[in-house]
Amino acid sequence: MRLRKRPWVKEEIMQYTSYTVVNPENHKGVWHKLFQNNNPIYVELGTGRGRFITSHAQNNPEINYIAIEQKQEVLVQAIRKANHLELSNIKFILGNVNRILDFFGQGEISRIYLNFIDPWPKKRHAKRRLTHQRFLDMYKHILNDNGEIHFKTDNELLFEFSLNELSGQKFRLSNISLNLYRDEHNLAQHIQTEYEEKFINQGKPIYRLEAKKES
Numbered sequence: 001m002r003l004r005k006r007p008w009v010k011e012e013i014m015q016y017t018s019y020t021v022v023n024p025e026n027h028k029g030v031w032h033k034l035f036q037n038n039n040p041i042y043v044e045l046g047t048g049r050g051r052f053i054t055s056h057a058q059n060n061p062e063i064n065y066i067a068i069e070q071k072q073e074v075l076v077q078a079i080r081k082a083n084h085l086e087l088s089n090i091k092f093i094l095g096n097v098n099r100i101l102d103f104f105g106q107g108e109i110s111r112i113y114l115n116f117i118d119p120w121p122k123k124r125h126a127k128r129r130l131t132h133q134r135f136l137d138m139y140k141h142i143l144n145d146n147g148e149i150h151f152k153t154d155n156e157l158l159f160e161f162s163l164n165e166l167s168g169q170k171f172r173l174s175n176i177s178l179n180l181y182r183d184e185h186n187l188a189q190h191i192q193t194e195y196e197e198k199f200i201n202q203g204k205p206i207y208r209l210e211a212k213k214e215s
Contacts, residue, residue, distance in 0.1 A: 029105030050078020131162035
């Protein structure tokens, strides 16, 4: 279902001046100045309604979080959550993932979250998948030497594709699960996204992996 455009949404987003970063390219390489500390920075690409990243920010005040989302109708809901929780360690970018090299400097990010991204199932659209090698090259540039990618999906074919792409780009894979909620015993550490909760209720397996950048 497509979300209807609501002209007032972007105006509301811009009113949250302590959370919304209007010109993220101005902070490239110096995000620590905006956060006013040198804490690690974790980025979620396609944050949706924001349950995942706002929960992490609430639980980990020693980490800085940046959420990127191009759909303003859902991003505003994420920002509202952060505002309600009075979080001081999170920022939001209304923008496209294709521009991440404009937003972040080399080695500036410690972790990237990819949660339930669009699988783009047709082969001709493979380059649009956020785990395609062209995106992985961008991630390698902005991740620091110990940087990681944490990836979750309900799509088996996308997961297989992502495993191959990450291996081909020399990421070291770990904590691979073909059914997270069957295999994992310490589930309390896994914060669910809104989509994740929906898929679990439908009985779908959740695929997950961690990928570490190799020097």
